[in-house]
Amino acid sequence: MALIDFWKRIEPSKENQFLHATYDAFFTFMFKPNLTTKGKGVHIRDAMDLKRTMFHVVIALQLCLLVGTFNIGHQHFVALGIHTGFIEAFHLKLVFGLVQLLPIVIVANVVGLGIEFYFAARRGHAVEEGFLVSGMLIPLIMPPDIPLWMLALAVAFAVVIGKEAFGGTGMNVLNVALLARVFIFFAYPTEISGDGPWVAAWALAEDGATKVADYYWAHTMFNPLFDAAGWSTFVQGTPFVAGYSGATPLALGAAQGWAQVDAATGEVTGGILSQYSALQMWMGGIPGCIGETSKPAIIFGAIFLLITRVASWRVMLSFVIGTALTGMIFNAWDATVFMNVPWYQHFGMGGLLFAMAFMATDPVTAAQTNRGKIIYGFLIGFFGMVIRVMNPAYAEGWMLAILLMNVFAPLVDHYVLEGNISKRLKRAKEYAK
Structure with a gap:
């Protein structure tokens, strides 16, 4: 009770619409509604409000987020030709993936929620819960190397044109997350198609993809900790494997058929392409959008959503x-x-x-x-x-x-x-x- 009393004491005046809408968003996120429908009567009842429903989807996405974070690092090191085993140098891959993914998640949510808060204040109602899910889905359907300014434009377009223009949560005709992706696809197609976008730090490579970025953040923050623990560390200036393309199984299948996807090695115009086993494609050790690679993680999320009837x-x-x-x-x-x-x-x-x-x-x-x-x-x-x-x-x-x-x-x-x-x-x- 002390916590809820504290929140009630700091409630701002409703005359300040933006501040009160912001307060209400956090208050209803932390506490469920006090009013519930009775067990009898001619009305529709549900065990959850909209915010809890959306939060269930966020929970279902967490395993995809975790595996996707790790796979960002895994694909990066595969392109360098080091630590190519899926769980090899687990700490390096997870840290690299986190550093790559966190800015994407932050930008998507800051831009999207900022627009949500603005429209809530202008309309004089509580902040709507819809972007709780969109803010998680958008990073998961983007390539790991997406430029952040492009992502911000895509999120703003999706929320304003695809959602708020129709009246907000529950009124949109098109899926907001997919609208952000389709904006990137048509406005900046090279950033979300081909082979390069699926390997993180490819665009930052020096000398035309012959050398990776300097890992300055790794040397100053993480390498001393890893070195003290006796673990492998990030190495500056490691070149990419010559001819590595980062092609996804889907791209290989479209170009050469299933035999090319499942082959041990192969070569096509433009350099050597990667091949993938059924186990790699199932577990998620393949290039692709951040959240789409791991099939067990997706199936777990789907089962969770079915059990909860979301x-x-x-x-x-x-x-x-x-x-x-x-x-x-x-x-x-x-x-x-x-x-x-x-x-x-x-x-x-x-x-x-x-x-x-x-x-x-x-x-x-x-x-x-x-x-x-x-x-x-x-x-x-x-x-x-x-x-x-x-x-x-x-x-x-x-x-x-x-x-x-x-x-x-x-x-x-x-x-x-x-x-x-x-x-x-x-x-x-x-x-x-």
Whole structure:
């Protein structure tokens, strides 16, 4: 009680709208509402308010965040040709990943929440909780080397144009996190496509990617601690492996087919490409967006969301079915090397599972009716695979497929409701006879 009494004593005047909105945001984050609905009555009841619902999604993302942080460092050292074992030099990889990821998380949340607080004060209401999830999702769907000023522009665009312009949390038509990513994709395509963006510090390399940055922060902060403990330390000026490209399994599959992805070694135009085992693709030791690589981490998050009933199993299941059936059709067609990739291997490449678990299930932008959720998820799987396999300029499809179905979700619900109304009218007429 002493803690809540302290918070109540420092509550600012409501006349200062910005200050009071900021206070209210932190107060409701720390304490659950004191008012609850009764067990009886003609009303809809729920065990959680919106903030707790969003916080459950944040919890579900933590394992993806942890593995993604470590993998940033792992891919960096693989590109240098040292500490190439997945758990080798664990401390160096984790520290490097943290230093690379923290600025991305901070910029995304400072820009997004700053805009949220501003609009809350202008409208005279409490700060909305929606960006609690978007602020975690946006860093996880970005490459580790994304320039921070570009990220800030993308977040501002997504929040202002994609959310606040429609009225705020619960009113947006498009998924805010994906809108930030699509802004980067179309405004600065070289920063989020190709091979380079997936290896951290590549852009900072000297002499045209022959030498890595100086690790000044590592030498001044961490190397003395690691050296005292007898652990390996960061080394200045380590050159990248000659010809290393940082190509993702998805890029390899699109260019050369499944045999190139799973080969022990191989060479194509532009230098030697990396190959990956099924275990690497499953555990997350591959280049890619920060949060999309580890399949066990994603599945854990998906199960958590299903158990807590935050996400819809109908969307997830129909998404998987739509993807699998479309992949089987492409396997039967077999017109290109990418069509020949076994349909089940697509689940281990790119952001497919991450999109299924955390993007397609967004309760605001997805379909709302039960049958509509099934149609919605199935069509995302279908369109996502079509874009992934048949679009030569973009060997991925879930971002565009989900945004497309975000737009059509109200139409899907409309026809589902119209169908239900027609069936009920027909039954009523038959009963009246």
